[in-house]
Amino acid sequence: MKTYKPSEIKNIALVGSSGSGKTTLAESMLFEGGVIPRRGSISAKNTSSDYRPVEQEYGSSVLPTVLYTEWKEHKLNFIDTPGADDFVGGVISALNVADTGIMVVNAVRGVEVGTEIIGRHAKRLNKPLIFVINQLDHEKANFDQAVEQLKATYKGKIVQIQYPVNPGNGFNQVVDVLKMEMYRWKPEGGKPDVLPIPDSEQKKAEELHNLLVEAAAENDETLMELFFDKGTLSEEEMRAGIKAGLITRGMFPVFCVSAEKDMCVRRFMEFVINVTPSPNEMPASITVDGLGVPYDENGPTSIYMFNTTVEPHVGEVIYFKVISGILHEGDDLYNATNTTKERLSQFFAAAGKNRTKVTEMMAGDIGATVKLKNTGNGDTLNEKEVDYKFARIVYPEARYRAAVRAVNTSDDEKLSEVLQRVHQEDPSFNVEYSKELKQIIVSGQGEFHLNTMKWRVERNDKIEIEYYAPRVPYRETITKQARADYRHKKQSGGAGQFGEVHLVIEPYTEGAPDPVTYKINGVDTKISIRDKEEHELPWGGKLVFYNAIVGGVIDTRFMPAILKGIMEKMEEGPLTGSYARDIRVTIYDGKMHPVDSNEISFRLAGRNAFSTAFKQAAPKILEPVYDVEVLVPDDVMGDVMGDLQTRRAIIMGMDADSGFQKILAKVPLKEMQRYSTALSSITGGRATFTMKFASYEKVPGEVQEELLKAYEEKDSDE
Ligand SMILES: Nc1nc2c(ncn2[C@@H]2O[C@H](COP(=O)(O)OP(=O)(O)O)[C@@H](O)[C@H]2O)c(=O)[nH]1
Ligand SMILES: [Mg+2]
Known part of the structure; x- marks a missing residue:
């Protein structure tokens, strides 16, 4: 493989709701780039991403997967991410190292809570976003509705680059208002026939084209002047304007594809190459000491480890982004946290479980390595005498906790080692032995998250574990x-x-x-x-x-x-x-x-x-109380409020927030026990929440009585 310069690299996080088609889109892009000879499918369980047993069992992604493809002298690194809210950790890891997020939207379901939540993470991390409306071949596809919903959140920043001419059964035509041409695919997709825009579409295409030109001009003063002078912009100028808009999050372009039929995927890849920012066009990485480090291949070598997977027969595979310099095979680098010297004797371009050995990687690129001694997620490795250190990725606070034990006490020792490894692979899954509670407490984003980890531990490590009620840390x-x-x-x-x-x-x-x-x-x-x-x-x-x-x-x-x-x-x-x-x-x-x-x-x-x-x-017993923020669609607001009332919640405020209601409440931890599961069943999975420790507060009299009684009974048992 050739060594790609920072300007020839695009790092993309594929994000979006579960079932929107991220994994399928990644497969089509790998196929079009020639990395795989044929396209796998979710139903045949043979996609490049979703290769892990648990993902094949579920038919959807659980952990982030790093993939790449080469296309028109560029290297595109994709990180396919899970859509389920319980696995949002993978989305956070991916968005942290990606330069652009591609938000896949299901044309049938439109904007979902997942779209909204992930959009917030992208905003917090200040990442450009492109919306790709997928599944346009579906009989119930509704492109216009999806665009309207996006506008509800992103307002005038939503700008269409394309629109489907005939969404639904038989979908095969798209008008591109940047290039002002139409594409038509044969049933097998891939490369389309490029046609002039037919008269019947001319008016609509021109309207959208003008909106696009104006939006592109708005993001750059020189373009604005040019636009006033000429009344239009060239394709080249429009690209520059869109890129500027992407980087400042002043514009969110909308694309349309059918990932499954491989329609409009090539055009989308071309757009990614032409318009999305390369790492060297994005802000420099900032060290924990506040130093800016640009993506410069002539700088000192420094790489940042952002993800780990454990593969059969290989062990830990650690994924990294080259922040600066050129990484060469056999380089000795130093871990900025623990000073261990690590030899990078082999590294790879990764496409799921398949890895292609490379000997050189430049700043901005993403790769994988194996057999490091003492390096894990969040560590920085530098060439000698360089002491860059980049911050660890911050994951959302846990929303679901359980106590865990091995079913057979003979597995006790192995258990903590196995759980530590699960945490390495999924940093949003936390493990802690609580001396206070005398329990091993695991926590994560929901019951589904924890059950998935249990499934994996039992299958991969052959030890049986069980969850039981975690104690509450009273005071x-x-x-x-x-x-x-x-x-x-x-x-x-x-x-x-x-x-x-x-x-x-x-x-x-x-x-x-x-x-x-x-x-x-x-x-x-x-x-x-x-x-x-x-x-x-x-x-x-x-x-x-x-x-x-x-x-x-x-x-x-x-x-x-x-x-x-x-x-x-x-x-x-x-x-x-x-x-x-x-x-x-x-x-x-x-x-x-x-x-x-x-x-x-x-x-x-x-x-x-x-x-x-x-x-x-x-004397009074105090209990931990959490600040809880629930995001719900309007129609289930009443049910969610009713349920909160049964949890001794104190409602602190309510807010309408782009089609959703936001409820702020203070809720005792004791009452949050299975909240994620309950909320999901009340709302059919359409709501989400976050929780954060707030304070210790006195428990009400009747709760104190109950706790005292339980303690006495326990005492007399022992
Ligand atoms: N009709 C249709 N189905 C699709 C398309 N893309 C994905 N799917 C199906 O949607 C389901 C979810 O796809 P997947 O790629 O796993 O979505 P992800 O959860 O976003 O990764 C699978 O059954 C796919 O076969 C598409 O363009 N058209
Ligand atoms: Mg997926």
Whole structure:
């Protein structure tokens, strides 16, 4: 394979709703580029993308797949992505390294929630978008409706490059208003006959052509002047204008194809080559230190790892984008995170599971390599003495969590290793052993996401796993002041034990002044503070600890032991054994024994005094509450709101947002347990949501009762 310069490379993310035809379009493009001798199909389970067993089982994509094709002296790298909302992680990975997103829209279903969600990710990442309306051969195809729906979101920035003359059964003609010609295909698709636009289409074609010329001129001042002078633009000038519009997201061109019949695919590839930006025309990559690194083959060699797959007989295949310089076979590069030296002894242009060995790759290109020692997703590899480091890709917060265990305990050890590998392949699937909950918690984008991973683990790694209810990380705190004394005393033979602690506990609030007096046994007692420690708790919140001992009734050297005793109770709250937070404790009195006092005695005295006071301080259980944003079509808004009400949701706001309603709510994590599944069934999969931890809030009285009861029962079981 020839070595392509940055200006001869196009990196495209194929995105869009499930079933829109991304994988089929990729197949047609690979075929037209000559990378594959014949086109596979989804039904025959033999496409270049969707090659993994799980994808063949489902008949749709689960993980992103890197593909390429060569066309007219250019290399087109495609990343085919999954459409299902549960697998959005793959879309994020792809959009991060692509220079242009191609959003495939199903002409039958039009704009779907998926189109909308992915459009938002593209916007956030500031990527150009082209809309390709597919399945125009379908009897129910409705091109005009799809365009209207796109305009609802993208307004005047939607500009048609083409339109189908005869969508539906027998579809075979397209008018191209950029080139002002018509294409007609034979039933086998591929290369069309190029015809003049017939009289019957002339008026419509001219109208759209004029709109296109104006839109192209709008994105560049010199073009604008030219346009005013001449009243039109040449094809070359229009391309320049469209490219400028793409890069600034000032224009979203619309194309039409039938991926399955391979109609208009060649013309689309030509457009991609002529008009979409090459990596060197896009903004430079910015390092974590804020340095801009242009896609320049003469710069130092630096590559960024963005995706990993695990292949049978090969192991980990890591996909990278060359950010700068030229990568040569056998190069030694250095991992910017862990300084490991990695030899790039082999790398490939990848087309799904098939890889073509290459010996050189320039800035902007996308490739794959194997057998690295200590490098994974998000790492940067540089030539010696270069220290570029590019940020890791950020994935959406998990929306579904479960506890997981191996069915056979003999698989326990293997389980964590296997789950780690699943995370490597799909960074939106998280694994964490929670010491607090004593469970392995896995989380991801939905129940379907987690079940898919289970399917893969059981099939690929031959271990059986099961999901079960994850615990909720509750917290405990107090709501009023309380006081307690505790004397620890033991005198059985030998050395005795003695320690006595008097303390006051109070709710901690940010910025509250230090205590001055306390009412103790009805008497206002002045407090003189000798020492103050403020501890940020690892599980959130604070503990403030005052030493207000007077007259040396407790030696300062016993204070750490008292604090330790209190911390033990903070780690296992008196109500339900959850972590306690946001408390301040003042040790204001106590007693020592000249011989018997020791650290253990004061630890126990501190711990028990704290526990007693805690129970009298109107203690409350706190639960994690999430900010939830739900995006729903109008017609199911009522059902979604009704369901949220049953989840103790507090509605914070509502907003109409391009054909959808946006609901903002605060919802306790406990009630979000199977939300993704419920929402999907209420709305037939037409809604989506995000959730983000917001705060810990007190649970309502009846929930507290329930939790206390459950804890007591559990305690008496053990
Ligand atoms: N009629 C018709 N069906 C198509 C076309 N493109 C894809 N399909 C079918 O739509 C389904 C989904 O296609 P696929 O490529 O897997 O969509 P993806 O989920 O976007 O990757 C498959 O059954 C395809 O055969 C098309 O242009 N016309
Ligand atoms: Mg697919």
